[in-house]
Amino acid sequence: MTPATEQTTIRHIMVTLDVSESGRPALETAVRLAALMGAELEGVFVEDINLIRLAGLSFLREVRPWSLAEETISTQRMQRELRTLARHAERMLEQAAMEMGVPWSFQVWRGHAGAASLTRAFAADILSLGRVSSLVSSRTWATTRPRARQSREAVTSISVLFSDSEQAMRAVATACSLAKDLDARLTFLLPENQAEDMPDLKAKARTILDSHKQLARFVQLTGTDVQSLVRAAGTSGICILVAEAEHPLLQQAGLDQCLEALSCPVLLVR
Amino acid sequence: MAITQLKPDALYQRCDPEQFDFRTTAELEELGEIIGQPRAVDAVRFGIGIQHKGYNIFALGPTGIGKHELAQRYASEQARSEPLPPDWCYVNNFQQPHEPRMLRMPPGRGMELERDMEQLVVDLRATIPTVFESDEYRTRSQAIEEELSEQKEQALKEIQDNAEQKQIALIHTPTGFTLAPVRKGEVLSQEDFESLSKKERKRIEQDTGDLQEQLRKMLHEAPKWEKEVRDRMSKLNREMAISAISHLINTLREKYKELPEVIKYLHEVEKDAIENFRHFLRHEEEKHGFQILGIELPQRDEGIQVDMRYRINVFITHEDHDGAPVIYEDYPSYNNLIGRVEHRAELGALITDFTMIRPGALHRANGGYLILDVLKVLMQPFAWEGLKRALQAGEIRIESLAQLMSLVSTVSLEPEPIPLDIKVILLGEPHIYYLLSLFDPEFSELFKVAVDFDYRMDRNPETQQLYARLIGTLLRKENLQPLDRSAVARVIEHSARLLEDGEKLLTHTRSLTDILREADYWATQHEHETVTVEDVQQVIDARIYRVDRIREHMQDEIRRGTLLIDTAGQKTGQINGLSVLDLGNFMFGRPSRITARVRMGDSNVVDIEREVELGGPIHSKGVFILSAFLGARYSLDRPLALSASLVFEQSYGEVEGDSASSAELYALLSALADAPVRQSLAVTGSVNQQGEIQPIGGVNEKIEGFFDICNVRGLTGDQGVIIPATNIKHLMLREDVREAVAAGKFAIHAIDRVDDGIELLTGIPAGQRDDQRQFPDGSINRRVEDTLTRYSETMQAYASKGGKGDSSQEKAPS
DSSP states (O other), rough: OOHHHHTTTEEEEEEEEEOGGGHHHHHHHHHHHHHHHTTTEEEEEEEHHHHHHHOTTTTTTTEEETTTTTEEOHHHHHHHHHHHHHHHHHHHHHHHHHHHHEEEEEEEEEEOOOHHHHHHOOOOSSSOHHHHHHHBOHHHHHHTTTTOOOOOOOOOOEEEEESSSHHHHHHHHHHHHHHHHHEEEEEEEEGGGGGGGGHHHHHHHHHHHHHHTTTEEEEOOOSSSSHHHHHHHHTTTTTEEEETTTOOGSSSSHHHHHHHHOOEEEEOOO | OOOOEEEEGGGGGOOOGGGGOOOOGGGGGOOOOSSOOOHHHHHHHHHHHSSSSSSSEEEESSTTSSSHHHHHHHHHHHHTTSSOOEEEEEESSOOOOOOOOOEEOOHHHHHHHHHHHHHHHHHHHHHHHHHSSSHHHHHHHHHHHHHHHHHHHHHHHHHHHHHHTTEEEEEEESEEEEEEEETEEEEEHHHHHHHSSSHHHHHHHHHHHHHHHHHHHHHHHHHHHHHHHHHHHHHHHHHHHHHHHHOOOOOHHHHTTOOHHHHHHHHHHHHHHHHHGGGOOOOHHOOOOEEEEEEEOOOOOOOOHHHHHHHOEEEEOOOOOSSSSEEEEOOOOOHHHHHEEOEEEEETTTOOGGGGGOOOOOHTTSEEEEEEHHHHHHHTTTTTHHHHHHHTTTEOOOOOOOHHTTOOOSSSOOOOEOOOEEEEEEEEEEHHHHHHHOOOHHHHHHBBBEEEOSSSHHHHHHHHHHHHHHHOOOHHHHHHOBBHHHHHHHHHHHHHHHOOOOTEEEEOHHHHHHHHHHHHHHHHHOOOOSSHHHHHHHHHHHHHHHHHHHHHHHHHHHHSSSSOOOOOSSEETTEEEEEEOOOOOEEEEEEEEEEEEESSSSSEEEEEEHTOOBBBBHHHHHHHHHHHHHHHHHHSOOOOOOEEEEEEEEEOSOOOSTTTTEEEEEEEHHHTEEEOOETTTEOOOEEOOBEEEEEOOOOOHHHHHHHHHHHHOOOSSSOOEEEGGGGGGGGOOOOHHHHHHHSSSEEEEEEBBHHHHHHHSSSSSSOOOOTTOOOOOTHHHHHHHHHHHHHHHEEEEHTTTTSOOOOOOOEOOO
């Protein structure tokens, strides 16, 4: 399969929409990619089922971080607020897609907001995921408040999880195209457990890079868990992570952990 | 009794070229002083020398007399010996940007400070980013931020740990946070919660309540932590900024340590730069503003941008001057005098700052001398008021006209006023000086020194020598060909003619220069190496030719008999008067027929010109004097029962002046005495109540005007002009007139009294009263007196009859 034909197979890109500033990079990446590959973009606003559930518990109170006000939660209010966010997300998608001339569609998806669930629920060629879970991590909180309005930063570094699977090749091709378009630095994250096969793997990677006329840096993971991926990606100053959808590190809770820890969009390529 | 027939040498004050010991003016030494203006020179020396408030100078004299040259020369001489005034700079007022501050600097150092401050900004742009990009700053600032993150993470972790133990999760809702019971990562639904035991539900409610309180406390604490971090960051920033800025400022402090005003300013710059260090951190790409329709719009900061903020507006510098300044402002508008604040348009608004303050002539001349044309100042709106206000206040306060007139109330600049130490020299016509003295009370307080220029000087051998040097000096200045001595003599003679006075010389340098320029032109045309007397004569002739079309037409009409002027024969009650027509740059004499009709009556002498409002007040005054003269001389003991009318025949314009009053009197006397008057004579001169003939103006033109008519008709030897004896000194007649007189074909008679004139005109003795106060029989005066007596007696008889019968008894000319 040549790189050109690899690109033509990308017809459908799905992106999770988060109206906060931290959710914008996932959208921008997806729109850019859709424009680059001539794909259709589908925006999904996730109504976390957990939020609907907790709204039914009348004894719970909500604390607002800016006004420091407290209020009880009701199902009606929660649904109204989610609808408002969904409309906002749709407008955001529309604006971004129109700017780049990308065909788009939008839907609201209610369910468990885990990334793995979403991956299973949508059959898109590429999924652009941002943080979707409502559960708060201590890191989220620590970085939210002081930088309430984060400025948009240019994408300077794209990392791709590389293996010798066919899907990994598609992920690499996508990363190369994106890096070329964004003039970003490319990093190949190589698995730890293939030390003996490493020269072959690197040679394969270089062949792909040559066909895309790209250069890349190689970083080998130091473990087999998500933390090793987060550490390796952190050293390369990652802005976007590209991986095959079936990559073992990004299954079940691993994907949520990765999204939480990296604070950058993850592109899953099928 | 004195009737003098003038000899040719009395008709012209010739300048003998032989008195000059040079061949051409090129040999003459340049004149270093101004001649003919001793009063003006003394006054200007006094005015420039005296150093008290209000002793500004007003040089009054006709345009072109050399006021500017004199003022410039003496002011420049004085200025060379005076010290250079200080440089004046405007700088930003960091507390009140709309009130820019003024800096006084030693001469020439303003530019130096400007260069140093420009370099300072360049250095700050280089140094501050370096400091804030240093490892030290990055590490210290990140440490502060990390500390906050850790503090928050720690606080939240405590809550999360507590919650986890109690199977409760912290959830991010659309508008905040809440805590909810979970089982296996899923929030309990209402049904699941209801299915729990009451005790369990109560525990969960209790636990969520406790954790909620913990969360609330933490959220309340968070702003304090952030504030603390911000304070620590500010302190760090300030510390780093000081390290980058202060050593640069200290270098300047050392350089300008003897100038306390600059030291104070540098202190303010340092303070401001430390407070605004972020302006120096901007990257190039951030300088660009936003775009509308593809047009990039400049980015506006609040206040003045950093590039401008520390600039020095070197308002006035005297680096290249030698002594105090002497400035002539050719266009003294309000802004050009007082200075102005310029604006630039940005996004539809007019923006300004201290760098856009521009000096006026008062600023440029401050510490020296400012020369202004007063008429130009008065013609410019508010310029006179602005000038006076500055001189009175002793300072220059720049205010726009719009501000001054309260036309706009937008915020504009109010620059700190600059102290004013100046000597203003106004140049103007005398009538402006007198009008200002009369109507502007402040004028006399501010312009105490009048420099009065004389338009003439005495003519004698010494002054003629000086005049020759003046001609030589002007020729050199104008780069014109030299004059030979005959040409110089002719210029001197023409100068006297222009003044209408053979004993004076014209000091009006512009008129003199114009003659020399034109003489140079004709000399070039004739390929003369030096200007000759013929060239000068051509100047005079060509000038007359260019403008004497009207004179020619009038003379032609007289010749053709359209305008009735007799130059031969005798007529009663009719005389040739002489008037002058002034066309601005050319005057010529024109004979006018004046007629008189007399009859018995009580209306005295009627001036028909006055009745139809064609006679000016001075002319009317002359006619009233005639009535007084007639009454006093001939009707001392009886009423003057005379009605007479006087008219300028074929005159359709205004008649002004009293130079025809003697002619009018002769016409009246002729009519009353029934004595015909010689039409070959023309008369000029005014008369007073005593019958004395007084001098008049334009005597040369008047004589020449009548001569030209006679000449055209043919000179008979009987023709001539009667002039006042007091006008003899003014005679500078044309050569052809002088030649006719010398040949006995024309005569100029000078007289002192009316009796001389009437005798000359009628050939009948005027007659003097004898011991019995009677005029001799047959004399003019006797005949006039008899007529008036008869009128009076008839009038009395008529009155005694009760007004019946014809009261008029006209005496028509025979």
